[in-house]
Amino acid sequence: MAYKKRMKIALVGKPNSGKSSLFNQLTGLNQKIGNFPGITVDKRMGFCQLDETTSAEIIDLPGIYSLYPRTLDEKIVVEILTNRNDENFPDRLAVIADATNLKNCLLLLTQLIDLGLPVVLALNMMDLAAKSGLSLDVKKLSKELDVPVVMINARQGLGLDALKKQLIEDIQPSSRRIFKPLDEVVFAVEEIQKHFSLSTSYEAFQYLQQSENLLFLSKEDRIFIKEVATRQNFFPHKYQGAETIHRYGFIQKVLDTVIIKSARQEWKSASNKLDKILTHKVWGYLIFFTLLFLIFQSVFALAQIPMDAIDRGFADLSGFLNKRLPEGPLFELISSGIVPGIGGIIIFIPQIAILFAFISILEETGYMSRVVFLMDKIMRKFGMSGRSVVPLMSGLACAIPAIMATRTIDNWKDRLITIFVTPLMSCSARLPVFAILVALIVPEERVLGFISLQGVALMGLYLLGFLAAMFSALLMKAIIKVNERSYLIMEMPTYRMPKWSNVGYTIVEKTKAFVFEAGKIIIAVSIILWVLASYGPKEVMDNARATVQSESYNLRLTEEGFENRVAAYKLEHSYAGIMGKWMEPVIRPLGFDWKIGIALITSFAAREVFVSTIATIYSLGSTDDNLTIKERLKDEINPETGGPRFTPAVGFSLLVFYTFAMQCMSTLAIVKRETKGWKWPLIQLVYMTGLAYVSGLIVYQVLS
Amino acid sequence: MAARSKSVASMKPGETAVISGFTDEQLSVKLLEMGFLPGTVVRFNFSAPFGDPVCVNVSGFDLSLRLEEADTISILD
Numbered sequence: 001m002a003y004k005k006r007m008k009i010a011l012v013g014k015p016n017s018g019k020s021s022l023f024n025q026l027t028g029l030n031q032k033i034g035n036f037p038g039i040t041v042d043k044r045m046g047f048c049q050l051d052e053t054t055s056a057e058i059i060d061l062p063g064i065y066s067l068y069p070r071t072l073d074e075k076i077v078v079e080i081l082t083n084r085n086d087e088n089f090p091d092r093l094a095v096i097a098d099a100t101n102l103k104n105c106l107l108l109l110t111q112l113i114d115l116g117l118p119v120v121l122a123l124n125m126m127d128l129a130a131k132s133g134l135s136l137d138v139k140k141l142s143k144e145l146d147v148p149v150v151m152i153n154a155r156q157g158l159g160l161d162a163l164k165k166q167l168i169e170d171i172q173p174s175s176r177r178i179f180k181p182l183d184e185v186v187f188a189v190e191e192i193q194k195h196f197s198l199s200t201s202y203e204a205f206q207y208l209q210q211s212e213n214l215l216f217l218s219k220e221d222r223i224f225i226k227e228v229a230t231r232q233n234f235f236p237h238k239y240q241g242a243e244t245i246h247r248y249g250f251i252q253k254v255l256d257t258v259i260i261k262s263a264r265q266e267w268k269s270a271s272n273k274l275d276k277i278l279t280h281k282v283w284g285y286l287i288f289f290t291l292l293f294l295i296f297q298s299v300f301a302l303a304q305i306p307m308d309a310i311d312r313g314f315a316d317l318s319g320f321l322n323k324r325l326p327e328g329p330l331f332e333l334i335s336s337g338i339v340p341g342i343g344g345i346i347i348f349i350p351q352i353a354i355l356f357a358f359i360s361i362l363e364e365t366g367y368m369s370r371v372v373f374l375m376d377k378i379m380r381k382f383g384m385s386g387r388s389v390v391p392l393m394s395g396l397a398c399a400i401p402a403i404m405a406t407r408t409i410d411n412w413k414d415r416l417i418t419i420f421v422t423p424l425m426s427c428s429a430r431l432p433v434f435a436i437l438v439a440l441i442v443p444e445e446r447v448l449g450f451i452s453l454q455g456v457a458l459m460g461l462y463l464l465g466f467l468a469a470m471f472s473a474l475l476m477k478a479i480i481k482v483n484e485r486s487y488l489i490m491e492m493p494t495y496r497m498p499k500w501s502n503v504g505y506t507i508v509e510k511t512k513a514f515v516f517e518a519g520k521i522i523i524a525v526s527i528i529l530w531v532l533a534s535y536g537p538k539e540v541m542d543n544a545r546a547t548v549q550s551e552s553y554n555l556r557l558t559e560e561g562f563e564n565r566v567a568a569y570k571l572e573h574s575y576a577g578i579m580g581k582w583m584e585p586v587i588r589p590l591g592f593d594w595k596i597g598i599a600l601i602t603s604f605a606a607r608e609v610f611v612s613t614i615a616t617i618y619s620l621g622s623t624d625d626n627l628t629i630k631e632r633l634k635d636e637i638n639p640e641t642g643g644p645r646f647t648p649a650v651g652f653s654l655l656v657f658y659t660f661a662m663q664c665m666s667t668l669a670i671v672k673r674e675t676k677g678w679k680w681p682l683i684q685l686v687y688m689t690g691l692a693y694v695s696g697l698i699v700y701q702v703l704s
Numbered sequence: 705m706a707a708r709s710k711s712v713a714s715m716k717p718g719e720t721a722v723i724s725g726f727t728d729e730q731l732s733v734k735l736l737e738m739g740f741l742p743g744t745v746v747r748f749n750f751s752a753p754f755g756d757p758v759c760v761n762v763s764g765f766d767l768s769l770r771l772e773e774a775d776t777i778s779i780l781d
Contacts (some may be wrong), residue, residue, distance in 0.1 A: 066737045101765045104739050237733070244736040263764070272749070281753035373768050377754045485730070488757055489738055489773060492766040 007056040008089070009048075009167060012077065012112070013096035014105055015063035016493045018124040021154035022096055023060040024505045026164075031505070033513060043088075050164045059090065065104065067111045067206065068240060070487060071410040075213045081115060082206055083216045084199075092167055093119045096154070099129035099136070100263065106251045107244070110178045113147065114202035118171040121149045122163055128494075132268075135261035144254045146174040155499050178250050179243055181205045188232035192225060209236050271366075271494045278370050288374060292393050295358045299397040303350035310350075314343030333527070336534065341526030344606060345519045348666065351428070352401040352514055353507050355394050359405055360506040362390070364498035368408070369490060376488055382470055383477025385409060385486065388418040392469065395425030396462075399667045403674055404510055413482040417473050419674060420684055423667050424469035426462045426659060429607040433658050434461055436611055439630050441651030465659050468691065514670070521669035522605075529576070529605050533598075533613075536574040544570050571617055576601050590657065590693065591650035591700040593638075600663070607663045649703035653696040661692035712760060713775040715748035721779035722746075723762075728776035739763030740777055 013019045023031075027046025044060040061080070062073040069075040080088050093112060097105035102123075112119050123138065142149040148166050152159035181189045181201060185208070193204035211217055211225045229236065277283050321335035362368040368390070376386030384392075387409040394402035402422045409415035426434075435458075442457045535541065548566050557565065571577055580597030587597055595617050603610040611629065618632050636645035662668065662685045671681040715721060723742050726732035739762050740746065749759040749766060756771040 068733065068737070070734060103763050104765065107737060240733045241729075241736055244733065245741060248736075248739075248741050265764075268766075275750065275759075279750065279752060279759075284753060369768070373752050373757055373759065376770070377752060377756045487731075487734065487773065488768060488770045489734055490768045492759055492768050494766075 007050070007054060007091050007167075008059065009056050009092045009094060010059045010061050010080070010090035011094050011096060012061050012108065013063060014065050014098070014108065014491075016491055017063070017096045017098040017105060018154040019060065019063055019096045020505075021499060021502055022094075022122065022124070022152070023058060024502055025154060025157045025160055026058050029505075029508070031509065033509065048164075050168050054168055056167070059088065064108060066108055066244070067115075068210065069213060071412070073410070078206065078210065078213055079215055081112070081117065082203055082214055086216060091118070092171055093117050094122050094163065094167065095119050096122045096124050099123045099125050099151075100132055100134065102136075103248070103251055103255060106254070107247055109145070109147070110247045110250060111202075113145065113174040113176055114179055114200065115206075116173045116200040116203070118173050119147055120163070120166050120171060121145070121147050122154075122159075123149060123151045124154050126151045127153055129263065132263040132265075133261060134259070134263035137258045137260055141254065141258040144258060146176050177202075179246050182239065182242070185232070185234050185239070188228055188234040191228050191232065195224065195228075196221075208234050209240070211236075268494055274495050275370070275492075278367070279373060284370075284374050288371060295355070296393065296396060298358070299351055299354050299394075303354050303397075306350040307347055310343065310347045314339060314346070318343075332534070333530070337527045337530035338523070341523045341530070344526055345515060345522050345666075348398060348400055348514065349511055351398045352404075353511055355397060355401045355405070356507050356510045357503055359390060359394075360503040361498045363408075364496075364502055366493040366495045369492050372488075372490065373492070380486075382473040383414070383417045383480075384473055385411060385414040385488065388414060391418050391422055392425055395422040395427060395469075398427050398429070399423045399425070399664065400514060400670050401510065403667065403670050404514065406674065411486045413480055414486060416480065416675070416680065417476045419671055420476055420680070420687075421469040421472045423662055423664065423671075423684065423688065424465050424472060424660065426465040427607075427664075429664065430461075430658055432608045433603075433610045434458055434655065436614075436629060436633075437651050437655050437658075440633055440646055441648045461655060461659050464656070468660055472687070472691075513673075521672070522666050525665045526605050529602055532576040532579070533571060533574050533602055536570070536578065540573045541570060544573070568617055571598065571613075589700065590696040591647075591653045591704065593645070596654065603663050605665055607658060610658070610663075647704065649700050652703060653700035656699050657692045657696040659692070660688055660695055662688035709778045710781055711775045712746060712748065712769070712777040712779060713758070713771050715746075715760075715779070717748055717750050720745055720747045723777060724780045725778045726776055727778060731773060731776050735773075735777060738767060739765070746777070746779065 011019055011023055023044065023046065026048040030048070031044065031046035033042050033044055046058050046060075047055060048058050049055050061077050064074045064077050067078045067081070069078060080086060080090075081093075083089060095105075095109045095112060097109065109119065109121060121142075123136075129136070138149050138151060148169075148171065150159060150163045150166050152163055179202065185205075188208055189201050189204045192198070192207050193201055196204070196207065198204050198207070207214065207217075207225055208229055211222050217225070228234070278287060318335050318339045321331070321339060325331035325335055359368075362371070371389060372386030374386070375389045379386055379388050388406070390408075391402045391405045394405055399422050402425070403419050406415050406418045406422070409418060438454050438457050438461075442454045445453050447453060447456075540547075544566055548562070548569050552562070552565060576598055577594070579601055581594040583597040583600075584592075584594045587593075587600070592600070595614075598617055599610045599613040602613045614633070615629055618629070618636070633646050634644065637643070638645045638647075668681040668685060671684060672678055675681070709724065710721075711727075712721070712723075723740055723744055723746055725742055726735060726740075741763070744763060747761040749761055751758040752768075757768045758771060758774050759766055759768050760774070761767075
C-alpha cells in the first residue's frame with residue numbers, strides 16, 4: 001500500500017457556530033490537548049478517518065469572527081494561517097458557518113479566500129434555517145464564492161460523509177479576490193509580497209497590518225516590515241474598517257443572489273419570551289441564584305458518595321500494601337507516599353466532573369451568556385467580568401475546576417484577577433478544618449433559641465473568604481496594567497437543548513487535563529512531604545521505639561497506645577517536625593506552637609490533612625473521629641500559661657489563617673498550568689500566605 | 705463641542721434605528737466585524753437589570769454590549 005501523508009485539516013468558524021460539535025463528531029474520543037509552541041493557547045486536536053486509506057489530523061482552532069484577533073487565544077489563528085512553513089499549517093480548512101446567521105460567518109470566509117487557502121464551507125444548522133423559513137440556493141452560493149459548500153447538521157452528525165468526501169478531494173483555492181488593498185498601499189504590499197515570496201497580496205497586507213501578532217517572524221523581518229510601512233506610508237489598523245465594510249458589501253451582494261426566501265424572525269420568539277423572564281430584574285437573579293444553589297448542592301452532595309468511596313478505597317489499598325509488601329523504604333514509599341498521593345488526585349475527579357457537567361450544560365443551552373449579561377455590571381466594579389461569576393461560585397466547591405473554568409473569560413486581565421482571587425473562596429477542603437476548630441472554640445449554644453453560634457461562625461468564615469476575594473480583586477484591579485481593552489461585545493445565542501455528547505466530551509477533556517497536568521506536581525509534592533514527615537536524623541528515628549519505651553515505662557500503655565506514641569514521637573523528630581520547631585518563632589506571634597507548625601507543613605499538600613496530622617501528633621493514631629480529636633485538643637495544656645493550648649484567640653487565629661492561606665498545592669499546580677508559568681502561582685502563594693499571616697497575627701494579638 | 709448625535713445607548717426597548725457611524729475608532733473595527741454596519745437597522749431588545757449591559761439585534765443576531773460600547777454607535781435621528 002502506498003504511503004499516504006496524513007492530511008491536516010483545520011476547523012475554523014465563529015463561536016456558537018457548532019464548531020465543537022463538528023470537532024467531536026469527526027474525532028470522537030480520539031482527542032488530545034497540546035500546546036501551540038511558544039504561545040499560551042491550548043491546541044485541541046484529534047484524528048479522523050476520512051476514508052479507508054486516508055486519515056486526517058483535525059485541529060480545532062479557537063472561534064473567531066475575523067482574522068483580526070481580539071483576545072490572546074484568537075491570535076493563534078492568524079499566526080497559523082499566514083505561516084505556510086509551520087508544522088501546524090493545514091492542508092485544508094473547513095469553515096463552519098451557522099446558516100441562520102450567514103452574513104457574520106461569511107466575513108471570515110472571505111478573508112480566508114483572499115489568503116488563497118483551500119477551504120470548504122460547511123453550512124451548519126440547516127434545520128434551524130429551514131424552520132426560520134430561510135431558503136438558499138446552495139449551488140449558487142458555491143459558484144459565487146468559488147468554494148465547495150456542504151450542508152451539515154453537526155449536532156446530529158448529518159452530512160459528515162459528504163464533508164469528509166469533499167475534504168479528501170483536491171481542493172483548489174478559490175479564484176475570487178474579494179478585497180484588494182487600496183491603491184495608496186499597493187507599493188508597500190507588493191514590496192512585502194516580493195521580499196517574503198508570498199503567494200497572495202492579502203497575506204502581505206496582513207504582514208503589514210499585524211506583524212506584532214505573527215510570532216513566527218524574526219526580529220529582522222519585523223524591522224524590515226516596519227521600515228517598508230514607514231517608507232511607503234502604510235498605517236497599520238487604518239484600513240481595517242474599510243476592509244470590513246467592503247467585505248460586508250460583497251457578502252450582501254452574494255446573499256442577495258442566493259437567498260430565495262429570507263428568514264422570519266418569529267422562530268426566535270420562544271427564545272425572546274424566555275429572555276423576558278431569565279433576564280428580569282427580579283426573576284432573573286432569583287432563577288440564577290437558585291440554579292447556583294442547586295449546582296453547588298449537587299457538587300457537594302453527589303460528589304460525596306464517590307469521594308468517600310475513593311477515600312476509603314485508597315486508605316484500604318495503602319493499608320493492604322503496608323501489610324503485604326516486604327519492609328523497606330522503597331515499599332513504604334509506594335504504600336504510604338505514592339498511593340495516597342494518587343488518591344489525593346483521584347478524589348477531586350467527582351467534583352470536577354460534576355461541576356463541568358453543569359457548566360457545560362449552561363454553555364450548551366445558551367444560558368451562560370445570560371449569566372454574563374446579568375452579572376457583568378456588578379463584577380466590573382471589582383475588576384472582573386460577568387464571566388467571572390461561575391468560576392468564583394465554583395470555588396466554593398473546589399478551586400481546581402473553578403480555575404479551569406476561567407477559560408471562558410476572554411480578557412486576560414479579567415481572567416487573571418479571577419484566577420488570583422478564586423482560591424480565597426472557602427472550598428470544601430477547608431470544611432473539615434473549620435468544623436473541628438469551630439467545634440472546639442465556639443460554644444454549642446443557640447441565640448434566641450434557634451440560631452446556632454457555631455453555624456454563625458462557620459458562615460462568617462465563608463463570608464470572610466468571599467470578602468477577601470472581592471477586596472483582593474479591587475487591589476489587583478488597581479495594580480495590574482494591561483493594554484488589552486475589555487469588551488463585552490458578545491453574541492446572545494438562541495436558547496436550545498444541550499447536546500449531551502458535547503457535555504460528555506467536556507467532562508472527559510477537563511478531567512484529563514486536571515489528572516495529567518496538575519497530577520504530576522501533586523504527586524511530586526506529596527512524596528516530598530511524605531519523606532519529610534517520615535524521615536529524620538537516623539539515630540533518633542532508629543531509637544524511637546526504645547526512647548518511647550523508656551519514657552513511658554510507668555504509664556502501662558496498651559499496645560495501640562504505645563504504637564500511637566511511637567508515631568507521634570517519630571513525627572516530632574522527623575524533618576517535618578524539625579521544620580515545625582524551627583518555624584515556631586515565626587508562628588508564635590499568631591499563637592501557634594511547633595505542633596501546629598507541623599500540621600501547617602503537612603497540610604500544604606491539601607488543607608484537610610491538617611486534621612489527620614493533628615490526630616497523629618497528639619498520639620491519637622489515625623483516627624478521624626472529630627469528637628475524640630476535639631476532646632484531646634481541649635485537654636492540651638500550654639506549658640507557658642498553664643491554661644488550655646487552644647484558647648479562642650489561638651483557635652480564631654488558626655481559622656482566619658486557614659481561610660486565607662494558599663494551603664493547596666493542587667491549586668498552585670493548576671494556576672501554573674493556566675497562566676503558563678510560575679510567576680502568578682508564586683505571587684499568589686506569597687500574597688495569600690502573607691494575608692493569612694498578618695490576619696492571624698492581628699486576630700491573636702487582639703483577642704489574647 | 706458640537707452636539708453629539710443620538711447613540712444606541714439612548715434607545716428604548718423595542719425601538720429600531722439606523723446606524724450612522726461610530727465615535728470610537730478602536731472599538732468601531734470590532735463593531736463592524738460583528739455586523740454593526742452604517743446604514744443597517746439596529747433593534748434595541750432589552751437592557752440588563754441595572755441598565756447595563758444592553759441586548760440589541762443587528763444583522764439578524766442578538767448581541768450584548770456594555771452601555772459605554774453602545775454609546776459609541778451613532779444612530780440617525
